[in-house]
Amino acid sequence: MSIYSFLWGFMLTRWRCNLRVRIAIAGAGVSGFATLGYLVEAFKAMPSAGVLIYLLQPPREIHTENLSAPQRDRLIHLKNIGINLSQLFGGGHVYHPVQPSLFTFNGNSAARGFNFVAQRYDTSDYFEWVQANRRLLATLYPDFAPEKGQQRHRDHTLNDIQGTTPRGVYGLYLHAQFLALKAHLPEHIALQIIPEALQTFTQIEQKVTVKTNTQKLSVDYLVQATGHRFAALRSEWVGHVFNAYPCDRYGYNLPPQVTVVGAGPAGIEVALHALHNLNVAQVTLLSRRAQSRLPQVEPTESYECQWFTREKMRLQPTAKNAKALLQQELKVCYQACNLPYPGWDALLKIEDYSTFLENYLQTTNQSPNHPFAHLVRPVMSFYDQVKDLLPAVEQIGVLQLINQVKPLFATQSRPCAELMLAALQAKRLRLMAGEFLPEQVTPTILHLDGTQAHPDGIILATGFVPSIPPFYPQSSDTRCYSVMGTSLSSVHSRAANVASVITRLVRRQTLHVSFVISPDLQM
Ligand SMILES: Cc1cc2nc3c(=O)[nH]c(=O)nc-3n(C[C@H](O)[C@H](O)[C@H](O)COP(=O)(O)OP(=O)(O)OC[C@H]3O[C@@H](n4cnc5c(N)ncnc54)[C@H](O)[C@@H]3O)c2cc1C
Known part of the structure; x- marks a missing residue:
């Protein structure tokens, strides 16, 4: 070996120690965990960079007095086997194991x-x-049979619930994956957990200062993955109005009649939790059109749209055409599924939701090849597929159309839909049209006919707002990124993108460092 190649090898070894990268990830829900995973994966292939990752996640305070007996048993069992539920990583709020087993995917x-x-x-x-x-899960979720992939609530009477696992099981899985990732970190990557919340951050040139209540960290990159937050509750409403999540903020203090605002998957599962676990006698599920969600069904046959397509929209890029194409597609699809077409108006104005849901469950039990199951993806992705073809005003029209038909195509879990039907038939659950008035000091519901009501117990399941308003420098120089998503797939792709942007920048820096020979190595 020549003296030059020996020196080159020696210098490479020294240069590898030259670059230090510090990254802060705020939030250890799915978004933060996925970002961590993709960063580790990418930096494994870059041993020339010494990486320190701070993971900021405040401990979760659990209000045990509001938990049902099965929730409490689960908590105790997990504590006994060494799992601290107030400091779990990977699942965030949505997949936290303290939640009731009927909170499913x-x-x-x-x-x-x-x-x-x-x-x-x-x-x-x-x-x-x-x-x-499965043994552990059978102990933690006695109302869930892992070998069948089924979830069943202890108190309800339906015999065969086709479903998937409780979301809390997924949270335990993510925590296990987090621990495995941490245990397998290569030497040049270090992870430091900071059990505190991100309070503020600023970027000056290429350094980001991250502040918590007690610490100030200087990092090269910040990824904010602080997830969902709920609308602020007025102090006057304390004890009367609650947010849907975390579900241990309310419990046996609820009155016998509760109004849940929002009839999406969150509203439905929270209504069922109140009915099945919290001794609530009756729930009113409030939404703008007194309609709820149908269960997700996976068709076994394929179906290709003939009418509701980008090509047909290209010929006439208007919202009116989109509506005509959807009507045509529904008709053709009902025919292909050998089902009588009820007509557009009947589908959009469902008078008796309980009967409608019962028919849907029965029909899809016989065959999962139902028009809604075939068309759910084309409809829910239609706006994204065609928006570039449309002028702004037509874009709004198409969005309105999709919103109008959304109750038919936005889905929830089948176990919840079946429990919901049982509760509707038992008259313990009713759907009503109306809205919550957030600016009123006295908690107020406005019904469609203009009358107002002031229920004693209200749970808001009306959606989320981002945790901290993003104020990242809008330039290519930014070192602050945000990862969040409303599905696991969207979180996954956003986290992978952000990790790849950061590693690309670091790689560029490593190349730069390679050409600057440190003074002590100069010959
Ligand atoms: C009811 C419900 C059901 C869902 N069901 C599905 C489903 O079936 N399938 C699917 O694909 N997706 C589903 N989703 C979407 C789901 O929200 C996302 O997949 C995902 O959970 C979002 O994760 P996140 O990490 O961005 O947010 P979160 O889960 O909210 O996690 C954010 C984390 O950041 C922490 N945090 C907050 N503020 C700070 C701070 N200042 N500093 C540090 N940490 C902070 C929080 O404590 C939390 O741990 C569902 C969502 C909801 C609400």
């Missing part, structure tokens, strides 16, 4: 495994983990 296909150690991101990793941990 929307459908089997919704669950994706995030196994960064095995480098797997697919639909089977999680279910394999469930099978491997």
Whole structure:
């Protein structure tokens, strides 16, 4: 070996120690965990950079007095086997195991495994983990049978609930994946957990200062993954109005009649939690059109749209045409499924939701090849597929059309839909049209006919607002990024993108460092 190649090798070894990168990730829900996983994956291939990752996640305070007996038993069991529920990583609010077992995924296909150690991101990793941990899960969720992939609530009477796992099980899986990732970090990557919330951050040139209540960190990159937050509740409403999540903020203090505002998947599961676990006698589920969500159904046959397509929209890019094409497609699809077409008006104005839901459950039990199941993806992705063809005013029209038909195509989990039907038929649940008036000091519901009501107990399941308003420098010089999403797939792709942007910048920096020979190495 020549003296030059020896020196080159020696210098490379020294240069590898030259670059230090500090990254802060605020929030250890799915977004923060996925970002961490993709960063670790990318930096593994870059041993020339010494990486320190701070993960900021405040401990979760659990109000045990508001938990049902099965929730409390689960908590105790987990504590006994060394799992601290106030400091879990990976699942965030949405997949926290303290939640009741009837908080499930929307459908089997919704669950994706995030196994960064095995480098797997697919639909089977999680279910394999469930099978491997079935004894533990059977103890934690006595109302859930992992071997059948079913979830069943202890108190209800339906015999066969087709469903998927409780979301809390997924939270335990994510925590296990987080621990595995941490245990397999290569030497040049260090992880430091900071059990505090991000309070503020500023970027000056290429340094970001991150502040918590007690610490000030200087980092090269910040990823904000602080997830969802709920609308602020007025102090006058204390004890009367609650947010849907975290669900341990309310419990046996609820009155016998409760109004849940919002009839999406969150509203439905929270209404069922109140009815089944919290001794609430009757729930009114309030939404603008007194309609709810149908369960997700996976068709076994394929169906290709003939009418409701980008090509047909290209010929006439208007909202009116979109509506005509959807009407035509529905008609054709009902025919292909050998089902009588009820007509556009009947589908949009459902007078008796309970009967409508019952028919849907029965029909899809016989065959999952239902027009709504075939058309759910084309409809829900239609706006994104065609928006570039449309002028602004037509874009709004198409959005309005999709919103109008959304109750038919936005789905929830089948176990919840079945429990919901049982509760509607038992008259313990009723759907009403109306809205909550957030600016009123006295909690107020405005009904469609203009009358007002002031229920004693209200749970708001009306959606989320981002945790901290993003105020990132809007330039290519930004070192602050945000990762969030409303599905596991969207979180996954956003986290992968942000990790790849950061590693690209660091790689550029490593190349730069390689050409600047440090003074002590100069000959
Ligand atoms: C009811 C419900 C059901 C859902 N069902 C499905 C489904 O079936 N399938 C699917 O794909 N998706 C589903 N989703 C979407 C789901 O929200 C996302 O997949 C995902 O949970 C979002 O994760 P996140 O990490 O961005 O947010 P979060 O889960 O909210 O996590 C954010 C984390 O940041 C922490 N945090 C907050 N503020 C700070 C701070 N200042 N500093 C540090 N940390 C902070 C929080 O404590 C939390 O741990 C569902 C969502 C909801 C609400």
